Amino acid sequence: MLNVNEFGAATAPAVMIVHGLYGSARNWGVIAKRLSDSFRVYTVDLRNHGFSPHTDTHSYPEMAADLAETIDNLGDPMQLVGHSMGGKAVMTLALTRPDIVSRMIIADIAPVTYTHSQLPFIHAMKAVDLTKVARRSDAEAQLAELGVEPALCSFFTQSLDLAEKRWRLNLETLENDMDKIMSFPQLDGPFESPTLFLSGATSEYVQPQHRTLIKTLFPRAKFAKLRGAGHWLHADKPREFEAAVRSFFVG
Numbered sequence: 001m002l003n004v005n006e007f008g009a010a011t012a013p014a015v016m017i018v019h020g021l022y023g024s025a026r027n028w029g030v031i032a033k034r035l036s037d038s039f040r041v042y043t044v045d046l047r048n049h050g051f052s053p054h055t056d057t058h059s060y061p062e063m064a065a066d067l068a069e070t071i072d073n074l075g076d077p078m079q080l081v082g083h084s085m086g087g088k089a090v091m092t093l094a095l096t097r098p099d100i101v102s103r104m105i106i107a108d109i110a111p112v113t114y115t116h117s118q119l120p121f122i123h124a125m126k127a128v129d130l131t132k133v134a135r136r137s138d139a140e141a142q143l144a145e146l147g148v149e150p151a152l153c154s155f156f157t158q159s160l161d162l163a164e165k166r167w168r169l170n171l172e173t174l175e176n177d178m179d180k181i182m183s184f185p186q187l188d189g190p191f192e193s194p195t196l197f198l199s200g201a202t203s204e205y206v207q208p209q210h211r212t213l214i215k216t217l218f219p220r221a222k223f224a225k226l227r228g229a230g231h232w233l234h235a236d237k238p239r240e241f242e243a244a245v246r247s248f249f250v251g
Contacts, residue, residue, distance in 0.1 A: 002070045003051035005029070005043045008036030013250060014076050015039040018067065020084030020109075021118060021181060022169060024050035024159055031234060034242055039249070042078075044070060046089065048170035050159065055170070058177040060185050063089035064096055071100045079249045083107040083234060084205075088184055094191040095217065103194040105248060107241075108203050108231050110210040111217060113183040122175045124148050125156060130165040151232075189217035196222050196248045200229035200236065 005025045015035065017028045025043035032041040045052035047066055055062075067089060071078050077100045082090030087109035094101040124146040133139045139160055140153040148156070159168045174181070195218040199206045206223075214221050224244065229236040 001073065002047070002066050003045040004070060004074075005032070007032045007041040007043075008039055010040060012036075012038065012040040014042065014074070014078050015245075015249060016042040016044065016067075016071065016078045016080050018044060018080065018082040018086035018090050019046065019049070020086050021174070022049070022121065022156060022159065023083070023086070024168070026050065026158055027155070028234070031238060031242055031245075035245060038246065039079075042074065046086065048173050050168050054173065056173060058170075058173050059180045060088055060092040061096070064092040067093050068097045068100060077102045080104040081107060081245060082109075084109050084231065085181055091191075091217070092185060092187065094193070094195075095187040095189055098191050098193065101191070101193065103249065105196045105198055105245060108199045108205050108233055110197075110206045111184045111213060112210055114205075116182075117178065118181070119175060119178055121148065121152070121156065122171050122178075125167060125169070126171055133160070133162065133165060135162065136160060151235075155232075155235075187217070190219050191217065192220060194220050194222070194248075196224060196244070198233070198241075198244055199223070199225050200231055200233040201225040201227045202229065203231045203233070205231055 019027055025045050028043045032043050035041050046063055047055050048058050079102050080090045087106040090104055091111050124143055127146055128139050128142045136157040139157045143153040161168050226233045226237045226240050234241040
């Protein structure tokens, strides 16, 4: 069972937000609280992230099964938001358990295999000397010395357990299964419910050539971009992202 945070009235329409690689439910707290005036919002930690179980494997079918178990336990079909890796997990869930996904927003990711690697960030986090970390800024300084850009230094250290001097990320499993994270499983569609592919206008994750596959798997897909936003569109343009969620979801 995944770790879940809840916001809003129990009788409001349900929305679940699923974070990306190296993220957590915590990263979405502000947006979840804002949306909770109209929705019952659940934010989750995916496996090997945050306070959810650490496992020896990390694949999209497994992440989708974790989400399905969590939604089944909560008891209602969900409107889902999935960012990056979380978007791939949500797409996998929709294609394998469409009965529990009413509609979804896929934030800046496509159902394809990417060729770039996220491994340098794992190597940087592993290189941090946690015995010398008393506050997050100490870890951020070490990451900066290792060449990590400031915004990502701050983002990564949100997953640092200062009291226990450890990462709340299962870096070993994420490193071992990085090829699975960068890929997307071969699945049959279609998922027939409304789907919005919301991208950052300055991001290159969702390309025009991806649209044929997207429309095959998700025939009711619509596409939109947030002007001035990159891959972390919810952080770059939080108000505009929130407005897009409110517009697309049924309240």
